[in-house]
Amino acid sequence: MGHITPRPCDEQILFLPGGNTLFGRKLEALNVKLGHTILSQLKLYLETPVEAAPLAVFRILFGGMMLFGMLRFWSYGWIDKLYVRPQFFFSYYGFDWIKPIGNYTYLVFAVCAVAAAMVAIGYKYRMAIIVFFISFTYIELMDKTTYLNHYYFISILAFLMIFLPANAYYSVDALQHPRKSFQKIPAWTINSIKWLLCIVYIYAGLGKLNSDWLLEAMPLKIWLPSKFDVPLLGDFFRFEWVHYAFSWGGAAYDLFIPFLLLYRKTRPFAFVMVVIFHLMTRVLFPIGMFPYIMIVSSLIFFDAGVHHTLLRYLDRFLKLGKQRFDTGTILVYGSTAGNRLKYAVLLVFFGIQLLLPWRYLAYPGELFWTEEGYRFSWRVMLMEKSGYAQFKIVDGKTGSYFYVDNTDFLTPFQEKQMAFQPDFILEYAHFLKDHFKKDGHKHIQVFVESYVSLNGRLSTPMVDPRVDLAAQKESFEHKPWITPFNDVIKGI
Amino acid sequence: MQRIWGIVLVMTLIWACSSDNGSGSGMSDDVDPGPGPTAETFARGPMLANWADNIIIPAYTDFSERLSGLSAELEAFKAESSEANLVALRNAWLEAYKAWQHIDMFEIGPAEAVGLRLNLNSYPSDTTIIESYASKGTYDLKLPSNRVAKGFPALDYLINGLGESDTIIVAKLGSETAKTTYIAYMDAVLKDMRELSDQVLSEWQQGYRDTFVNNEGASATASVDRFVNDYIFYYEKFLRAGKMGIPLGVFSGNTLPGNLEGYYDNDISKVLFLESLNVSQDFFNGKHFASDAKGESLAAYLDALNAIKGGEDLKKIINDQFDTAREQVTALGTFREEIENNDPPSNMLLAYDEVQRIVPLLKVDMVSAMSISIAYVDSDGD
Numbered sequence: 008m009g010h011i012t013p014r015p016c017d018e019q020i021l022f023l024p025g026g027n028t029l030f031g032r033k034l035e036a037l038n039v040k041l042g043h044t045i046l047s048q049l050k051l052y053l054e055t056p057v058e059a060a061p062l063a064v065f066r067i068l069f070g071g072m073m074l075f076g077m078l079r080f081w082s083y084g085w086i087d088k089l090y091v092r093p094q095f096f097f098s099y100y101g102f103d104w105i106k107p108i109g110n111y112t113y114l115v116f117a118v119c120a121v122a123a124a125m126v127a128i129g130y131k132y133r134m135a136i137i138v139f140f141i142s143f144t145y146i147e148l149m150d151k152t153t154y155l156n157h158y159y160f161i162s163i164l165a166f167l168m169i170f171l172p173a174n175a176y177y178s179v180d181a182l183q184h185p186r187k188s189f190q191k192i193p194a195w196t197i198n199s200i201k202w203l204l205c206i207v208y209i210y211a212g213l214g215k216l217n218s219d220w221l222l223e224a225m226p227l228k229i230w231l232p233s234k235f236d237v238p239l240l241g242d243f244f245r246f247e248w249v250h251y252a253f254s255w256g257g258a259a260y261d262l263f264i265p266f267l268l269l270y271r272k273t274r275p276f277a278f279v280m281v282v283i284f285h286l287m288t289r290v291l292f293p294i295g296m297f298p299y300i301m302i303v304s305s306l307i308f309f310d311a312g313v314h315h316t317l318l319r320y321l322d323r324f325l326k327l328g329k330q331r332f333d334t335g336t337i338l339v340y341g342s343t344a345g346n347r348l349k350y351a352v353l354l355v356f357f358g359i360q361l362l363l364p365w366r367y368l369a370y371p372g373e374l375f376w377t378e379e380g381y382r383f384s385w386r387v388m389l390m391e392k393s394g395y396a397q398f399k400i401v402d403g404k405t406g407s408y409f410y411v412d413n414t415d416f417l418t419p420f421q422e423k424q425m426a427f428q429p430d431f432i433l434e435y436a437h438f439l440k441d442h443f444k445k446d447g448h449k450h451i452q453v454f455v456e457s458y459v460s461l462n463g464r465l466s467t468p469m470v471d472p473r474v475d476l477a478a479q480k481e482s483f484e485h486k487p488w489i490t491p492f493n494d495v496i497k498g499i
Numbered sequence: 500m501q502r503i504w505g506i507v508l509v510m511t512l513i514w515a516c517s518s519d520n521g522s523g524s525g526m527s528d529d530v531d532p533g534p535g536p537t538a539e540t541f542a543r544g545p546m547l548a549n550w551a552d553n554i555i556i557p558a559y560t561d562f563s564e565r566l567s568g569l570s571a572e573l574e575a576f577k578a579e580s581s582e583a584n585l586v587a588l589r590n591a592w593l594e595a596y597k598a599w600q601h602i603d604m605f606e607i608g609p610a611e612a613v614g615l616r617l618n619l620n621s622y623p624s625d626t627t628i629i630e631s632y633a634s635k636g637t638y639d640l641k642l643p644s645n646r647v648a649k650g651f652p653a654l655d656y657l658i659n660g661l662g663e664s665d666t667i668i669v670a671k672l673g674s675e676t677a678k679t680t681y682i683a684y685m686d687a688v689l690k691d692m693r694e695l696s697d698q699v700l701s702e703w704q705q706g707y708r709d710t711f712v713n714n715e716g717a718s719a720t721a722s723v724d725r726f727v728n729d730y731i732f733y734y735e736k737f738l739r740a741g742k743m744g745i746p747l748g749v750f751s752g753n754t755l756p757g758n759l760e761g762y763y764d765n766d767i768s769k770v771l772f773l774e775s776l777n778v779s780q781d782f783f784n785g786k787h788f789a790s791d792a793k794g795e796s797l798a799a800y801l802d803a804l805n806a807i808k809g810g811e812d813l814k815k816i817i818n819d820q821f822d823t824a825r826e827q828v829t830a831l832g833t834f835r836e837e838i839e840n841n842d843p844p845s846n847m848l849l850a851y852d853e854v855q856r857i858v859p860l861l862k863v864d865m866v867s868a869m870s871i872s873i874a875y876v877d878s879d880g881d
Contacts, residue, residue: 232804233870235543236716393867395859400752409752412740426863458859465811466863 052198056191056337058311059176060318063129065200066173067321068303070127073139073161076296077120086116089153093418095438096150097431100481105148112149118142126168129178133169140165151431152424156387157297160207164304167203167356170349171196176332177318189338200307202357205265210364210385212261217389217498219375220258224250225462226391227257234291260284268308281305292388370485375461376469376492378428379485394427394459394469398436400443403450403475411439427459429470429489436476453477467493541803542795543723544715549785549794550726551708557788558601559700565595566693573689577682580673582665589658593767596651600775601788602696604733607726608711609702613695616737617646623757624652626660633657633684640691649688651761657685660763717870724871727797731861734779739854742772743828746838747847756838766833773828776854780821797865804868813868817860824853 080086090096090107098105108115119142125135144162147153172192174180181188219225224247231244231253243249260280267277285298306313315329322329340346367380374381375390398411413422416438425431436453443451452475458466467490470476474488572591576584599620606616625647632638632648640649661681662668672681714722740750741760746768748754761767785796798814805812827850831837837847866872 229804229868229870233717236718391867391870393863395863397855407752410744410749412750458863460863460867463810463868465813465816466859 051194053193053195055194056339057194057197058314059172059189059192059338060311060314061307061309062171062173062192062197062200063176063178064314064317065304065307066129066132066168066178067127068306069164069168070123070125072296072300072303073123073143074120074127077116077123079296081113081116081120086113088418089420090146090149093150093421095416095421095435097152097421097425097434099148099151100430100483102148105145107149115142115145119146126173129174129180132174132178132180136165136168136173140169150421152421154382155295155297156382156385157295157300159383161300163356163360164200164203167199167353170353171199172338175338177321177327177329181332182327185334188332188334189336190332190334191337193338193340197307199353199357200304201265201269203360204304204307205269206357206360207385208261208265211387212258212263213499214364214384214386214389215254215258215261217496219462219496219498220254220389221498223462224254226389227253229391229463230291237290257284268305271310274308278305278309288388372485372489373492373494373496375496376459377486377489378430390462392427392459392461393423394457395466396426396432396455396457396470398439399454399456400439400448401452401454401475402448403452405450416442426457427469429486430481432457432470433476433479433481433486436479440477451477461492464494541800542715543717543721543800544712546785546795546797546800547712547715547722549787549796550782551703551712553787553790553792553794554782554785555602555605556700556703556708558598558605559696559703561788562595562598562602563693563696563700565591565598566689566696569595570689570693573682573685576672577678580669582669585658585665585669585672589764592651592654592658593764593770596761596767596771597774599651600771601778603737603775604730604778604782606733607729608707609699613698615695615699617643618695619650619692620652620760621646621650622652622655622760623762624648624650624656626656629653629656629684633680636679636683638687640687649691651692653688654685655761655763657681657688719872723869727866727869727871730779730782730797731858731866734861735858738772738775738779739851739858742768742775743834743847743851743854746834747844747851748838749848749851754838754842754844756835759834759838762835765835768834769828769831772834773825776821776825776828780818780825783817783821797869801865801868813860813864817857817865820853820857820860824850824857827853 090112091110096106119139122135122139122142125131126139140162143158143165147158147162172189174187175189175192215221228247228250231250234244235241237244264277264280264284267273267280282302285302288294289298318329340349364384364386367374367384370377370379372379375392396413398413399408400411401408413425417425417435425435432455436455440451440453454472454474455470455476456472457469459469460466469490471488471490476488479486479488569588569591572584572588576588602610603616603620610616628645628648632645638645638648657672658668661671671677711722714720718724744750746755746758756762759768760771783796784798785794786792787794798818801814801817805814831847831850832840834847837844841847
């Protein structure tokens, strides 16, 4: 490791929109000295030059896993199955212009995979991560049937990484352009990834603080007994206390793991917990890449020494000469307009991340039932919910009707997801209306008989069967045609 | 210390890549089947054994016997083409058709491999093809395109649909030319049916039984998960829609009596429907074939799960709904009368609603209680 000489740097700025004035002045009025201390502490926390190695390791692992993830998705034939073959796709509100593009969809995945590889090696990093973010997000927006919290996590993480100097160290960019090579970077660039992980964990933990999860041990009480064939643990899954232990343990894990990772002394223990927890979820649930992504991401909490070791291991194979990157140079962001804009974007970004999970409070009714404000909120594995929806096409004039065979239009996966989510039901009803209109039907009304079961409760109708869904419009407002949930789930 | 973490990381990554093996089926939740559950839990193995040994194999055996009974009656009719022998032939056909309802839902393993259902019971049949094959005498019944010209529906046409009265039918079937046309074709159709079903039975007896029973795990490819999917698919698609909903016109807006099962025999559609409904309910309750004894079943499984979870008695709710549906359908006239004489066929539509109500109970409540994923979609979840 090269010797490091921090350069005195008067270009450093502390940018806090609103903060410098509002926050600063208030403190000034109280105690100038104290205010100065807090501000300089904050400044230190954000701007202290720190080793760039952790971010480099993060970039390599992130890019590598994304590349692997894309190839895995492709090799399983899921592109064809999920995005090429279906004749109808469910769109996010406002994004119905984003659709799979037939066989060119493969191209989007290819672009995404190449971008991921370029991120991993740090070649034309900024462009690569932007392309990755756009292509990955495009893929996720094509059909909301496939929505997963961890895909959303990857999208926003990729967005954040656009603004991080992840190619400063041990990258092709740094190798080719010594000007862009830095051994140290501002602390916030690494801390921001930690913040995002903390948000994910803590909100996932808060989401579990409800009566179904804690008092009924639902849905684990349903899921665990069905995993009787898991080696070693399988035999225990029939005991009720195990369901409660897993429920409470899971909630406690999510709520406290960020702090255990942040605190140096508990960090090794916390990492072992991370590995155990996520591998357990991997064994128990069809959860794909998510466990590995979380395990790898939590490495960012470790000191730079660990990352330097990892890079030394890597360098034995790549033989790039890791010491070439230990230049002692420090990246400092000047107070340019561009940088100010960057900070503003990131502040808004984190503000949205903090607020979005609470938007459900703006809707009446039970969140788990209506799912209004459910997505993008780190509510992970909280519900055993399934449904059945039978659509009835009625001629409003003559009253004659027929039922729809959903398999004519939807894949089994789409039908399954559609049947218990009101926004899917509405979108599909409109699709049916348009379809039968083209077939020459007139005065079309669309009604649905739906049955939804939530966390072991007996199925009940979720949508008012008397409401003509063809006449209802999608919006961010509450959907009054959702039948109220006939039970109470207390909690967040 | 750093070295240790390096090793931990490398090990993790190796495990990450190797345990996520993406085996042939593409399931991401494939787990190694571990040791079977202990006695106190509900064991899936004994349930599978009950299905195989007391329901499925006896039903296939019985079916095979009914088909040979049908062959015997056909021989008798060939020897003496009388109206009495036609009636006897028809009765044997009906008995075999009823026995078919006992195996129709088991379209898994050998039956799935040969496509037993498509080969034996694709209806409505195409009478033009049947007539032309019977008169020409050259055909390949193994061709998928000929599925509409064979099996039970083809026999239905040949023994019920050739004329208005038995006298006319006997005259057509008993003629000298019929020996090389209609009768020869019936022989061929029956031979095809017997070959296929005997093949399925022998495969069950010679190994598939153990494959089926030993695949007692909880993954999406395990026997219980797969078969529950097949069972619900059968109920929804072939019992509810095929035997009732489609001819009733609930999916098309206008009635299609020609799509009834056993259309040419004016009044067996309802008989076959009720037989199939009973079989579905008996299967749910684990009732042995042709016996009142019961073994491990989906109903017992629900009971066992309910003991853990508490809550509604789903087993009773499902059985009650089966009973209600049966009562309503039993009260109807023959399906052809109901459909052809009423516009709209209100009573049958009401009965259909009761048949329909079982679907969400099985597909939503039961499956969710058992944590069986429907139509085993192989994608990630979170």
